[in-house]
Amino acid sequence: MNENISLKEAQEQVDAWIKKYGVRYFSELTNMAILTEEVGEVARLISRKYGEQSFKKSDSEKDLADEMADVLWVLICLANQTGVDLTEAFKKNIEKKTRRDKTRHLDNDKLK
Secondary structure, X not given: OOOOOOHHHHHHHHHHHHHHHHOOOOOHHHHHHHHHHXXXXXXXXXXXXXXXXXXXXXXXXXXXXXHHHHHHHHHHHHHHHHOXXXXXXXXXXXXHHXXXXXXXXXXXXXHO
């Protein structure tokens, strides 16, 4: 596998994996529920590592990078299922944020 992959390549790799090992995609609704669960696992680790909560024994072996990758995986599944090209969507999103916020954060006294 290429060390650096594009969003397009990631979408293609997830699709190939699903077709080879996953039998089929879960429904969009099921994947949305799974995405919510995976985001919750990221939140749990961040609240313990960077927040005030302490780690439970069951959390000590969890890896933040792996949990973030789980979020990305399910998001890519949803993109594939709904026909979203994440590369194009990301480009458009950057353009939107730049148009909307190009001076907003620079002018925010709370960030200085």
